Structures are given as C-alpha cells and as structure tokens.
Amino acid sequence: MRVVVVGGGFAGLFTASELIAAGIEDVLVLDQNPVPGGVAQTVQRDGFSLEPAVGSFNLPHPHLSQILDRAGVAVDTAPAASKRYVYRSGRLVEIPGSPKAILAPLVSTPAKLRALAEPFVRQGGASDETLASFCRRRFGADAGHLLAWLMASGVYAGDPDKLSASAAFPSLTLLEQEAGSVVRGGLRARRRRPDGVPGSRVHTPVGGMVAMADAIVTSLEDRYRPAFTASVVRPHPSGWVVEGVGELFADAVVLATHPESAAGLVDSELATHLGRAVSAPVVTVGLGGSGESPLPSGFGALVGPDNSMASRGLLFESSYAPGRAPTGSWLLKVIAGGALLPEVATWDDNRVVAEITAEAVRVLGSQLTPEFTEVVRHRPGIPQYVTGHEGWLAELDGLLTGRPGLYLTGWGYRGVGLAQQASDAVRTAAKIAAKSADQLD
Numbered sequence: 001m002r003v004v005v006v007g008g009g010f011a012g013l014f015t016a017s018e019l020i021a022a023g024i025e026d027v028l029v030l031d032q033n034p035v036p037g038g039v040a041q042t043v044q045r046d047g048f049s050l051e052p053a054v055g056s057f058n059l060p061h062p063h064l065s066q067i068l069d070r071a072g073v074a075v076d077t078a079p080a081a082s083k084r085y086v087y088r089s090g091r092l093v094e095i096p097g098s099p100k101a102i103l104a105p106l107v108s109t110p111a112k113l114r115a116l117a118e119p120f121v122r123q124g125g126a127s128d129e130t131l132a133s134f135c136r137r138r139f140g141a142d143a144g145h146l147l148a149w150l151m152a153s154g155v156y157a158g159d160p161d162k163l164s165a166s167a168a169f170p171s172l173t174l175l176e177q178e179a180g181s182v183v184r185g186g187l188r189a190r191r192r193r194p195d196g197v198p199g200s201r202v203h204t205p206v207g208g209m210v211a212m213a214d215a216i217v218t219s220l221e222d223r224y225r226p227a228f229t230a231s232v233v234r235p236h237p238s239g240w241v242v243e244g245v246g247e248l249f250a251d252a253v254v255l256a257t258h259p260e261s262a263a264g265l266v267d268s269e270l271a272t273h274l275g276r277a278v279s280a281p282v283v284t285v286g287l288g289g290s291g292e293s294p295l296p297s298g299f300g301a302l303v304g305p306d307n308s309m310a311s312r313g314l315l316f317e318s319s320y321a322p323g324r325a326p327t328g329s330w331l332l333k334v335i336a337g338g339a340l341l342p343e344v345a346t347w348d349d350n351r352v353v354a355e356i357t358a359e360a361v362r363v364l365g366s367q368l369t370p371e372f373t374e375v376v377r378h379r380p381g382i383p384q385y386v387t388g389h390e391g392w393l394a395e396l397d398g399l400l401t402g403r404p405g406l407y408l409t410g411w412g413y414r415g416v417g418l419a420q421q422a423s424d425a426v427r428t429a430a431k432i433a434a435k436s437a438d439q440l441d
Contacts, residue, residue, distance in 0.1 A: 003432060004027075005027065005253075006230050006255050006256060007031065007038070008033060011038075011409050011410035011425065012038075013216045013217065014216075014422050015256055015409055016029045016223060017070060017071065020223075021070065022432075024429075028250075029220065031227070032227070032229040033227070034226050040213065043286065048286070048288045050324070051324075054417075055315070056204045057203060057419060058200040058201065058419065060200065063422040064419045071218070071219040072215055074211075076205075077203055078201075078299075082202070084298055084302075085302075086150065086301060087304055088306060106146060107142045114139070114140030114143065118181060118183050121137070121181070125137055128164055128390065129164070130164065131163040132144070132145065132160040132163075135151075145305065146304065146305065148160035151169060155416065157381075159339040159340055164385050164390065167390050167393075202320070228245060230243065230244045233253055233255065235406075250405075251436075252435070255408050255410075258380060259274045259408075260277065269399065273399055277412055278383070278384040279383050279412075281380060282336065282337045283375060284334070284336075285374070286331065286372065287370040288370060288371065289330060296316060297319050309359050310341055310355060313335045318330045318331040334359075337381075345378075349375045352375050353373050383411055396413075407428050409425060
C-alpha cells in the first residue's frame with residue numbers, strides 16, 4: 001500500500017512516522033516548503049532563537065512521547081515554566097500551579113466563594129455550549145468570565161463567547177460529564193494516576209523546533225520530498241492522484257494541511273465544506289536585548305480581559321529556555337491579534353513593534369530597549385473551534401466516507417496542540433493500517 005502525505009508540518013511528519021510504525025513502509029511526505037516544520041520555523045539571528053509558533057510541549061504524553069522517542073528527538077525540561085502569571089487591573093499576578101490558584105488576587109472574595117462552590121453546581125447547559133457560558137455556569141459570572149478568557153487566549157487567541165467548550169476543551173467538559181463537576185473530576189483523575197508516574201511537565205526541543213522537525217525527517221529516511229507543491233488531489237480508478245511536478249499515484253492520501261490549503265486541492269463539494277472552517281490571524285513578535293533581564297522567572301503571562309491591548313500573551317523565552325538568547329541577553333515573545341483583533345495582522349512592522357513594545361513595558365513594569373526584533377504574521381492563523389465545530393466535523397467525516405482513501409489531519413480538526421496532533425496522527429494511521437489489512441484479507 002502506498003500512502004502520500006501532503007504537508008510537511010508536524011501533523012504530516014507525525015502521521016508518516018505512525019504509518020511506518022504501523023507497518024506501512026511505502027510512505028511519501030510532500031512539503032511545499034524547502035524545510036520541514038510548517039509554521040514552526042525557528043528564526044535564528046544574532047544569537048537569538050525565536051519560535052514564532054509552538055516552542056514547547058508537555059511530556060510525557062502517550063502519543064507525542066512515542067513519536068519523539070522513535071525519532072530520537074532530544075528534549076530539555078523547563079522547570080521554570082511551572083510559574084505563570086496573569087496581567088489584570090494594572091498588575092502582574094503570579095498564579096500557583098495547584099488548586100491554590102483560586103486564592104490569587106484576580107477576582108473578588110464573593111467571586112472566589114462562588115467558584116469554590118463548583119462541585120455543588122448541577123449539570124446542565126446547552127448541547128454545544130460556548131466556553132464562556134460553560135465557565136460562568138460552573139464557576140460563577142466573575143471567575144468564570146476570567147477563566148474562559150484566559151483559556152481562550154492561551155490556546156486559541158480566541159473569543160470565549162464563540163469557542164465551543166466541548167470542541168475546544170473536550171477534557172474540561174468530559175470532567176463534568178463523568179464526575180458531575182470539573183473540580184471533582186480533576187481530583188479523581190489525579191488520584192487515578194499510578195504512584196511513581198510523573199506528571200506532565202513543559203519540555204523544549206534541543207536546537208529548537210527546526211531541529212525537532214529535522215530529526216523526524218531523518219527518521220523517515222528517503223520518504224520526505226521538500227519543495228513539492230501539490231496542485232490537485234483527485235480520485236483515480238485504482239486510488240488517488242496527486243498532481244504537482246508530475247503525477248503521483250497512491251492508494252491513500254493524507255492531507256495534513258490547514259483546512260484552507262486542503263480546500264484548494266480537492267473537489268468543489270469537499271472544498272466548500274472545508275471553506276467553512278474558522279481561523280484567526282495572529283502576529284508573533286520577538287523582542288530581545290542585552291543586559292539585565294526585565295523578564296520575571298517563569299513561562300509567561302496572559303493578558304486579562306480588562307485591558308484594551310493587542311497582546312494576548314507574553315512568553316518569557318529566555319527565562320524558561322535560556323538557550324534562546326545569548327549569554328547576558330533576554331528574549332520575549334508576544335502573541336498579538338487573534339479573533340478579537342484580527343486587524344493587528346495588517347499593521348506594518350514598525351507599528352507592530354512600537355505598540356507591542358509599549359504594551360510589554362506596561363505589563364512588565366520595566367523599560368525595554370529591544371536590539372533584536374522579529375515580526376511573523378500567521379495567516380489564516382489559528383483554527384477556531386467555534387460552536388458548531390463538532391457538527392462540521394461529523395459532516396466532514398460523512399463526506400470522506402464517500403471518498404475512500406482520502407484522510408484529513410492537522411490542527412484544523414481535533415486539537416491545535418502538538419499533543420493533539422500526535423493523537424490524531426495515531427488515529428489516522430490506525431484507520432489506514434486497518435484498511436490495508438482488509439485489502440490483504
């Protein structure tokens with residue numbers, strides 16, 4: 001069986017790795033870019049290493065860990081990343097990484113008491129509830145509003161009043177379904193973890209995300225083809241054809257690209273459906289300098305809802321991953337724009353750097369004089385799992401049933417994080433391997 005994977009980002013690389021592990025050797029990854037990794041391209045300049053997209057991940061993870069181990073990806077732990085902050089009401093507040101987070105001075109005492117009553121709140125809510133509605137219902141108006149905002153910002157740079165709670169944060173809603181309470185469900189999950197099994201912690205790849213992508217490509221041997229732009233993916237009596245520089249025939253094709261890109265390759269019916277996917281453009285801004293670091297120890301800070309700022313989150317890169325800045329220097333990464341301010345992606349570089357630097361000064365309470373600046377725009381940007389996303393997925397699965405041998409994976413479908421993409425790669429590879437086994441029988 002021959003499988004062609006279109007897309008050399010991590011979703012495509014993970015899927016290829018899993019296909020080979022499942023016993024399917026005839027795999028080819030096509031990448032329109034000259035180097036692997038997709039949007040996760042490490043920017044290395046003047047001794048600074050900026051990760052404009054994902055730059056860290058939590059391990060251990062049942063699927064991501066096995067893929068990285070198989071490829072021999074070297075990782076470092078980031079102990080300082082356990083310390084996190086929220087900027088609200090003009091001050092930076094540290095958030096304890098434990099249930100004590102409820103004690104942080106972010107909401108009023110009555111709001112904290114209401115949040116503490118969450119285990120006694122009855123189940124309810126709409127079948128496809130927004131994240132904001134879910135959090136307010138479970139934790140009260142004030143604490144729920146803040147929690148939903150921070151979750152939406154930290155993962156999607158999204159709008160909590162539009163994101164679907166069950167699609168965007170399925171583990172959260174599952175806790176309520178299984179235990180009747182998010183808090184009770186979380187405590188049960190913690191008790192179920194076997195003794196001696198480490199909890200999930202932040203890790204970074206040695207050499208950056210570009211080195212991680214290179215390691216996976218090396219493990220694929222000759223199955224990766226860069227600078228190949230696919231133009232059409234069409235059915236063939238004996239399988240599928242990928243058109244680009246010539247034609248490639250395959251028994252199965254995996255489109256591991258953004259839904260917008262996938263829509264440009266397929267038939268009009270499927271393209272129309274993929275065109276309904278929602279995304280939010282974001283801008284990543286790197287600010288670096290020499291001298292004493294203005295950054296606190298920790299992973300970073302999310303900007304609260306009571307600030308009219310373009311910045312959604314600040315990551316203290318040189319604090320939790322010191323190798324990303326030269327010795328005696330510092331590096332800050334800011335994520336700006338998103339669903340609530342998509343116009344930020346249209347600002348010119350000078351405006352982006354000026355406004356984001358001013359906001360960083362406001363958050364950190366320290367003057368910044370960056371010597372290193374980098375602006376990276378992500379369009380169409382981060383997929384937004386708005387209400388209706390699960391129905392859209394179900395319809396998509398129905399359309400794919402009528403197109404046997406065509407598969408879709410990546411961050412536009414069942415999770416935007418690396419761990420979720422690894423899990424979907426496992427799911428996709430298992431479906432293809434099962435189909436291959438059926439054909440042999």
